[in-house]
Amino acid sequence: MNTRSTTPAPSRVHTAELPVLPIVITTLMSMDVNDEDSFTKLLKLARLEPCLAVKVLRIAATAGTVRGWDTLEKAMIRIGVSGLHRVVSEQSSAQIFVPTTLAEKGMWLHFLQVAMLSERLAQTFSQLRIDSDKAYLAGLLHDVGRLIRYEIIAHSPNEIESSDYHNPETLLHAETQAFGHSHVKIGSDACGSWSLPGYLNAAIAHHHNALNKLSKHDIESRRIVEVVQFADELSVFALRRFSESAEALHELIQGFMSERSVFLKTQKLKPGLLAELLKQTIEQSEQRFLDLSVGPVKQKLSPAAAVHRVFSA
Numbered sequence: 001m002n003t004r005s006t007t008p009a010p011s012r013v014h015t016a017e018l019p020v021l022p023i024v025i026t027t028l029m030s031m032d033v034n035d036e037d038s039f040t041k042l043l044k045l046a047r048l049e050p051c052l053a054v055k056v057l058r059i060a061a062t063a064g065t066v067r068g069w070d071t072l073e074k075a076m077i078r079i080g081v082s083g084l085h086r087v088v089s090e091q092s093s094a095q096i097f098v099p100t101t102l103a104e105k106g107m108w109l110h111f112l113q114v115a116m117l118s119e120r121l122a123q124t125f126s127q128l129r130i131d132s133d134k135a136y137l138a139g140l141l142h143d144v145g146r147l148i149r150y151e152i153i154a155h156s157p158n159e160i161e162s163s164d165y166h167n168p169e170t171l172l173h174a175e176t177q178a179f180g181h182s183h184v185k186i187g188s189d190a191c192g193s194w195s196l197p198g199y200l201n202a203a204i205a206h207h208h209n210a211l212n213k214l215s216k217h218d219i220e221s222r223r224i225v226e227v228v229q230f231a232d233e234l235s236v237f238a239l240r241r242f243s244e245s246a247e248a249l250h251e252l253i254q255g256f257m258s259e260r261s262v263f264l265k266t267q268k269l270k271p272g273l274l275a276e277l278l279k280q281t282i283e284q285s286e287q288r289f290l291d292l293s294v295g296p297v298k299q300k301l302s303p304a305a306a307v308h309r310v311f312s313a
């Protein structure tokens with residue numbers, strides 16, 4: 001990829017400016033916030049949509065301190081009906097992101113995969129005592145910097161996906177080459193002013209860093225970040241390395257669990273079981289992707305089919 005003139009990373013991002021999918025606008029515009037099911041509808045949608053989730057959390061943050069609303073559901077309870085009104089009214093000025101290319105759809109699929117994989121890993125490694133709702137939300141938001149950059153450079157997902165990155169590290173390199181900064185820099189700068197719960201700031205800012213960058217005393221954040229890192233690696237494998245063999249996937253799992261991991265390596269789990277978890281979650285993420293109403297994932301970008309091939313090789 002050629003280095004071209006760089007676009008400065010924004011230092012402050014107002015959450016109202018974050019781009020959302022068309023389904024967010026159509027759902028919210030047709031929603032009667034006084035209806036009993038409006039809470040459930042918004043929660044379901046925010047669990048699919050990182051930018052909507054951030055907006056809900058941000059409204060909860062302006063209603064008081066972080067304590068007591070550290071998951072999406074609790075944030076929704078905190079904002080109440082007046083907060084729902086605010087979410088709806090703010091959408092009239094929101095940027096709309098319509099994923100049409102393989103790269104754009106792949107980026108959305110990645111958000112869902114990392115959220116769902118993080119949740120499953122938290123449930124599977126129950127001895128680590130990670131709240132699976134927090135793990136899901138951290139996975140959903142970890143790459144929010146990529147969406148902020150989309151707002152500035154609309155073709156950025158396509159430019160990055162056409163590079164030859166094959167793991168999170170090479171993705172960062174490709175971004176820095178193309179734009180002069182990575183999505184981590186954009187995301188961490190932006191979330192600094194959003195007053196999100198600490199574990200979410202940690203996931204956005206540190207999901208590509210060694211855990212020792214985080215405070216030793218914040219065990220919860222360190223565990224959540226590690227789970228998100230592992231989910232990120234697995235999702236990138238499913239999206240970018242699906243033509244490789246089952247051995248390559250087992251190698252990745254072994255490498256992470258035995259060498260890079262701090263918390264997961266203390267857990268006993270056979271790589272085969274983890275691979276099965278990956279296969280199931282990838283299939284479920286494609287189902288959930290359909291709920292975004294941006295059309296199916298085309299065959300060329302079909303990780304579920306690809307992972308199935310890896311396992312039946």
Ligand SMILES: [Fe+2]
Nearest residue numbers: 142143183207
């Ligand atoms: Fe990332």
Ligand SMILES: [Fe+2]
Nearest residue numbers: 114142143232
């Ligand atoms: Fe990621």
